[in-house]
Amino acid sequence: MSITVYVPRDAGALSVGAEAVAAAIAAEARRRDADVRIVRNGSRGLYWLEPMVEVDTADGRVAYGPVQADDVPSLFDADFLHAGQHALALGPTEAIAYLKSQQRLTFARVGIVDPRSLDDYRAHGGYRGLEAALGMSGADVVQTVTDASLRGRGGAAFPAGIKWKTCLDAQADRKYIVCNADEGDSGTYADRMIMEGDPFVLIEAMAIAGLTVGATQGYIYLRCEYPHAQRALEAAITAAEAEGYLGDNVRGSGNAFHLEVRIAAGAYICGDETSLLESLEGKRGQVRFKPPLPAIQGLFGKPTVINNVITLASVPIILDQGAAFYRDYGMGRSRGTLPIQLAGNLKRPGLVERAFGLTLRELIEDYGGGTASGRPVRAVQVGGPLGAYIPVSQFDTPIDYEAFIAIGGMLGHGGVVVFDDSVDMAAQARYAMEFCAIESCGKCTPCRIGSIRGVEVIDRIVAGTVAERERNEVLLRDLCQTMLAGSLCALGGMAPYPVLSALDHFPEDFAGAAETVAS
């Protein structure tokens, strides 16, 4: 009997040497005549342990990590194929505290299954959501998604059920399902992990959405920085087509649903749904005015459901387990779970899927283990480049959409980026403006020009005397107000949040060079 060894093909794991590890294990097994089958799984999301190798034993999977290629001979010497002791041994994977305490619904299969195997997907509960949906009317599916209180995970947290209902009710000869896989927010990688680690769940979800609202064509708009995800998705689409899960007659239902991956071209603004639709149509990614809503007039003018990867990937389990099952997780109006992405200066960065309600402090201290540098944490940016910087005094804020709005922040796509006390918050504020200037689509003056002025004003604040600093701070705050009020979309409309939060919570970092010298 061959022994199964798992070595992730997740891009993050590959980026720290997983390919060489897989090759070394194969070579060493041959040399020692060991009967080993290597499965290239997704990542469990315990990135500080990547490349993390797992071995299937009689008592379940055991893990070793972080493994480098030159550790492989010693792993064989220690008989890791039978859970042998080794300096890198982590014990049974499921018992690792970081993983054990999680509530993985959307990520139930990621890191566990072979993402290229449809059989493996089905053996782990895959396609049960679609089977359930096939026995329901479109209206019933919409009702289930609505009852589950699933809100959009791409940033705006809009109820998915309402969007689907609008599209279902729209009359048209053609409708579309679009998956927003642009994942532009820094500090986020949950979409990538799903697409690489469990691509079938996204394909299943999009087929469900298509059957539900009567759409026959789907597009996954994927950022060009994700070539690994592209390969995983395309392989999975081919497999799903071969078994009738996509195509002219999905599972004999008489309904067609086709799916295609489209590659973006490096513009952050194309993560905005209207800009994304322009881009899919082959145009410059300029933001559209709303209304009309995409659900009524979206891609090529047709009713379109556009959802984030995680929103969609949460639908199959809702249909399989029922709305109440999902809704019972969470707090307040934030129901279900959120895959939180811990990033930045942390000892244990990684993916934490938990019900809404745990605090930022639990995430940073208990999961993250404090900073990688060993220095004190000073600030955390939640929700991507447009999210506010949060000081330590607000770390007891629960992960909840409304709680974050209440402190002037936003959860966004669930990225948490930690900075230690060496961070210069004036530089972070300057970067926020610079990023806005680089990525502005150019449609509104406050965003296009204001962001460039913002960079200049921050430079003057930092370089100037006390009087100049005070004058320029007033200017900067004014400018932020103009951007907040006069921008069509959240790029110009929210870029002031990181700037203002840095200014409000960390004013000492803006003290001019002159003052610092004087003091």
Next chain:
Amino acid sequence: MKRATNAASLPDIPEDVRAAVLEVTNRLKELPGALLPVLHGVQAALGYVPEASVPLIARELNLSRADVHGVISFYHFFRSKHAGRRVIYLCRAESCQSMGAATLEKHIKQRLGVDFHETTANGAYTLEPVYCLGNCACSPAMMVDDELKGRVTPEGFDAWLAAEAT
């Protein structure tokens, strides 16, 4: 043959560019919203989207040259000039900043003797900034062509560069 007449009226296009563009457009032009897939195809084939290809792409897709130009210039990924043999995309975004990306950036620029958007004198490397590679749990990150790298240190970069040269 309408096509042949049209082709003759186009400005001079180097033969390799013409062949590459037509291969791509013939394959993809029926797609709805074909321009981005076509530009990706051309850039994959030639390494960039040459100025000279614009009239041909426009004609094949039934678009104006201004449309095609507008799209190429809007997206950071498309380049109108030749790149080096390999393109290094260095992440400048927040998670990588928190793990020393600024120091790494300075080191790489000095080591290669280029600024962002520039190509080394020997034509080997082009350096481009990128704003998150989705590898924020292994910051700082960079991507070389489509090979992702994480936990990159200045020393690690030098070691990689040395290994590349051999």
